[in-house]
Amino acid sequence: MPRAFTPKVVTANHLLEGDVIYQTATGWTRDLAQAEILEDEAHAELRLVEATQQRDVVVGAYLADMEPTDAGPKPKHFREAFRMRGPSNYSHGKQAEL
Amino acid sequence: MYHYNDFDTAFLAERNAQFRAQVERRIDGSLTEDEFKPLRLMNGLYLQLHAYMLRVAIPYGTLNSAQMRKLAEIAERWDKGYGHFTTRQNIQYNWPKLRDVPDMLDALAEVGLHAIQTSGNTIRNVTADHFAGAAADEVEDPRPVAELLRQWSTDHPEFQFLPRKFKIAVSGSEVDRAVTKAHDIGLRMVRNDAGEPGFEVIVGGGLGRTPMIGKIITPFLPKADLLPYIEAIVSVYNLLGRRDNKYKARIKITVHENGIERIRELVEERFTAIKEQFAGFDQKLLSKLETSFAPPAFKTGNTKGFEAARLTNPAFASWSDTNLSAHKADGYAIVSISLKAHGATPGDATADQMRVMADLAETYGHDELRISHEQNVILPHVHKSDLPAIYAALRDAGLATANIGLVSDIIACPGMDYCALATARSIPIAQEIAERFDELKLEHDIGPLKIKISGCINACGHHHVGHIGILGLDRAGVENYQITLGGDGSEDAAIGERAGPGFSADEIIPAIERLVLGYLDLRDSADETFLQAYRRLGAAPFKAVLYPDQAKQNAA
Secondary structure, eight states: OOOOOEEHHHHHHHHTOEEEEESSSSEEEEEEEGSOBBSSSSHHHHHHHHHTTTTTTEEEEEEEEEEEETTTEEESSHHHHHHHOOOOSSSOOOHHHO | OOOOOOHHHHHHHHHHHHHHHHHHHHHHTSSSSHHHHHHHHHHHHOOOSSSEEEEEEEEGGEEHHHHHHHHHHHHHHHHSSSEEEEETSSEEEOOOOOHHHHHHHHHHHHTTTTTTTTTSSBBOOEOTTTTTTBBBTTTSSSHHHHHHHHHHHHTOOSSSSSSSSEEEEEESSSOOOOOGSSSEEEEEEEOOOOOOOEEEEESSSSOTTBOOEEEEEEEEEEGGHHHHHHHHHHHHHHHHSEEEEEEEOOOHHHHHHHOHHHHHHHHHHHHHHHHHHHHHHHHHHHHHHHHHTTTOOOOOOHHHHHHHHHHHHHHHHHHHHHHEEBSSSEEEEEEEEEEETTOTTTTTHHHHHHHHHHHHHHHHHHHHHOOOTOOOOOEEEEEEHHHHHHHHHHHTOOOOOOTTTTTOOOOOOOOOOSSSSSOOOOOHHHHHHHHHHHHHHHHHHHOOOOOOESSSTTTTTOGGSSSSEEEEEETTTEEEEEEEEEOOSSOOOOOOOOEEEEEHHHHHHHHHHHHHHHHHHHSSSSTSSHHHHHHHHSSHHHHHHOOHHHHHHHHO
């Protein structure tokens, strides 16, 4: 039996700001809670291709593993949790801006 | 110090204009990211976890007050009001916006600074002893040679696409404060039997995935042969170094795979072939550079005020015990300003702190500052009579922590709080260790101890040469910290040995505490340092305190 697909979001850095962004159904958001959660592997691959084509908006798009919750996607890995939040030594980045 | 001539200024202006146009073409879509990335890296611009990061070179760690003030201005105008000084004598800005970077580079150019070759497979910022030109034990000031190497390597057409990055460190003293044995090329100034200054040349050192102590390719290279000889080494590496595997591409692997004898033969051959081409021009340039690094006019005067302040102010006495080093001029001292206040981020300085340090350098320090690879700032030339005033100003700016060389003077890379390559965080571990030992009030009893932390195997935090090294890894989706013991970055360089299984983020601080308290029990006197005790006793008793459960099992 094939392995169960882990739900994902498409994430990248913004070309001009450099900060973390997530794909929504219609565009991009800086708030992970607003991101489009992708539960189907083929659809996820397609959405990644679409993201990668937006070369003048995003840099380095990839699929990140998430756990769907009522409050929105929750990062599976600590790296994505840090990207969502910002550094731990100062209140900078998303934790200060959102 | 060196001041840009018309050629340098014009070169930098042209380069910055080129990069400005490249940024514009990226933004208007003419350049793809794949096309733009090598261009931005050549100019020090990375894309990290939360933002772009601009890495600015501080050649051989030397700054004047105007340059430091400009770094402060840039931090405030285009970043979040602070900068991060790194283990390679660079400063990193963690939050620039792409559109602003060309303006930041132009601002740097106003004071003769740039970000060229702070990334990419090129010769990187040449680092040097942070006490250069001041240390009592110095053979000669290494900075003229370091500046010669900077000029030679900047935009050198043969060396823009090396197999991998290439780092050179220079020490002007037989005491090695520049970690020369862990660099692609290390230069340690020595005198030969005739008393002439020259270099012990070390190649193939490096930390990272495959840590290696460099090997001596020649024990004495006359100063006059330096540039053609270095060019011969890089040239041999450029041809011989592996391009098939990124992890085997550094010169340490080339030396390891071919043997130092073979490399020496090839370098000698190349050196003989190219030496004539230099035609003495390098020597003319070097003697000019030596003039620009002439020592300042040291003042004379009594140091009674200093001695009196030591007697009346215990905090000043403690600071002057730990943060001063011997200067070559009578009545002078070298001041190390700690960027390691307990609980602060190692190497970070706010714009206000940068201005305070610039003002002190201008008022009391012959306008000179240094950045150390240990992520502190140095006032290299201070008359002792000025120390009480300097201390008071530093204290008001939160810069008077008396901990140089002690357990809380920790090197830490940015780790996963910023770096896209990191596998775990470094900064919080450094902060917590420093705070814990501050609570214990044992720091001064423990004495000299170097803890160095890297957040990934690339070892920017030099963990392999820490007396205690900490390496942060990702073990099955959890941060995990491995300890190495007995590393040493000095002239007696050694790679630390792995102590055993790693610790979780919660366990690592108690583990370090057990280790250090264990050392206090193991040392034969208060004069025996951690490293000396480790060398005398070996790893076993230290492992026993680190892993008490295992030690109990073994005893049962």
